[in-house]
Amino acid sequence: KxxxxxxxxxxxxxxxxxxxxxxxxxxxxxxxxxxxxxxxxxxxxxxxxxxxxxxxxxxxxxxxxxxxxxxxxxxxxxxxxxxxxxxxxxxxxxxxxxxxxxxxxxxxxxxxxxxxxxxxxxxxxxxxxxxxxxxxxxxxxxxxxxxxxxxxxxxxxxxxxxxxxxxxxxxxxxxxxxxxxxxxxxxxxxxxHPERMASRILGMGDVLTLIEKAVQEVSVEDSLELQKKIKKNLFSLDDFLSQLRMVRRMGSVTSLASMIPGMGKLMKEVDPEHAEKELKRVEAIILSMTPNERGNHAIINGSRRRRIAKGSGTSVEEVNRLLKQFTEMKKVMQKLSKGGIGGLMSMLGGKLPSALGGGAR
Structure with a gap:
């Protein structure tokens, strides 16, 4: 009114x-x-x-x-x-x-x-x-x-x-x-939106609201630029940090998970405060790197990892784990950009189809 x-x-x-x-x-x-x-x-x-x-x-x-x-x-x-x-x-x-x-x-x-x-x-x-x-x-x-x-x-x-x-x-x-x-x-x-809340109450998620939040945070230009970087294998820790911050701006881990079908029940087993702390920890590790290190994580050797761990208040093991996860994530993104789901399945060695009831015929 x-x-x-x-x-x-x-x-x-x-x-x-x-x-x-x-x-x-x-x-x-x-x-x-x-x-x-x-x-x-x-x-x-x-x-x-x-x-x-x-x-x-x-x-x-x-x-x-x-x-x-x-x-x-x-x-x-x-x-x-x-x-x-x-x-x-x-x-x-x-x-x-x-x-x-x-x-x-x-x-x-x-x-x-x-x-x-x-x-x-x-x-x-x-x-x-x-x-x-x-x-x-x-x-x-x-x-x-x-x-x-x-x-x-x-x-x-x-x-x-x-x-x-x-x-x-x-x-x-x-x-x-x-x-x-x-x-x-x-x-x-x-x-x-009552129909979306009904969906959340039933544990069916709320994808429309999640999409609206994503659209508010990401422009078409930024999305296209990100796709180019992924295809050319130029996705860096700086880009990862930007995506991480975008997700945090969209809301708490709990509220975002409640919008994804099937995630509501899964999140009951996750401590929301711990999840938020994990995101902050990852951000602290990345921010303790130099611009060159964030642009090319391959140069981060043992002494650099010790310095990053000290600067972020974490351990060398946590730095190692983040770098390993980032490397694996880049591989998945590359496969998806080149061959879609088929590329991802081939990377998984054909395990996914059998898990879904497929496999050799």
Whole structure:
């Protein structure tokens, strides 16, 4: 509901600990990046001492303007004045962060109702923690009965909770889940697609979202350049580092794995924190190499490996393992670029067909 005379007002409500303040920044970032909006972030939570500073810091890191407020001011006045400020300064969207409580109480609802009456928001969105399960459903019901929600933002969907609460909330409130938080990074907020979430809940993955994330990170030109390097056997550790960083920008290992069919169950056996640490360790090893070493890993002899291990805080064995894995990966990439799957099968010595029930006839 943003196609109104500017500014459109979005009010975010919810309990403490649901990720409301961070979601204000994430939503502002998403609206600017994907919808070409010019959002103003408004800290109207004067009760949690760090809330105002937190939003200012987040806004600064994203280069989004944050309305100047402090704990001595009335939240209703902050919201009203911020909307006027946004209108006068050319902001077409104003996103207001409100106070939360440990539980729903009359005082909280009274203040939120006053803010709604003062600014007439186009959207009143509940920020709810998906990890709290049934409790999140009860919270949604309480806020909707008091304020008349227009939608829900479900946070922490990259964790073990796969979104069952989402289905219950939709059923109880009749209000759509509009966005989902899928990680701690400030770009880890996405438009909610119910059919894709149903697929994730069933463990069938979400390939469409994975493709969308990849498209956002890789240009056609970069992809073609990478293909040329692979075909000419020029793929270097610098290129590998770039690909590694691209994957990390796309989201956590857990959230990415949940989008790949069949990987969800496999990831239950993997420690996500350990996987993230492994990625950081590999990056540290590569960054401890010289430009020449990253461009031509064949020159990395014993003394160089010892220096790299010392510089990256790892062992020589870990450096050796990375170089061996990189060499094997280059072989696989070469085979795939030359002969497709057939080339890969020949490299595997015909083992793959028999494993799939093929082999000699």
């Amino acid at each position: 943003l196609n109104v005379a500017p500014p459109a007002v979005i009010l975010l409500v919810g309990l403490q600990g649901s990720g409301k303040t961070t979601t204000v920044a994430k939503l502002g970032n998403l609206l600017r990046k994907d919808y070409k909006k010019n959002p103003l972030l408004v800290p109207a939570d004067v009760y949690r001492p760090a809330a105002i500073e937190q939003l200012k810091t987040l806004g600064q890191s994203l280069q989004l303007q944050v309305y100047d407020s402090d704990v001595s001011k009335d939240p209703v006045e902050i919201a009203r004045n911020a909307v006027d400020f946004g209108r006068n300064r050319g902001h077409n969207v104003v996103i207001i962060d409100t106070a939360g409580r440990l539980q729903i109480d009359p005082e909280l609802m009274s203040e939120l109702k006053e803010i709604v009456a003062a600014v007439h928001p186009q959207e009143t969105l509940l920020v709810a923690d998906s990890m709290t399960g049934q409790e999140a459903v009860n919270v949604a019901r309480g806020f909707d009965q008091n304020l008349g929600l227009s939608g829900i933002i479900l946070t922490k969907l990259d964790g073990d909770a796969r979104g069952g609460a989402a289905l219950s909330m939709r059923e109880v409130t009749g209000k759509a889940i509009k966005f989902s938080g899928i990680g701690e990074k400030l770009d880890a907020l996405e438009v909610f």
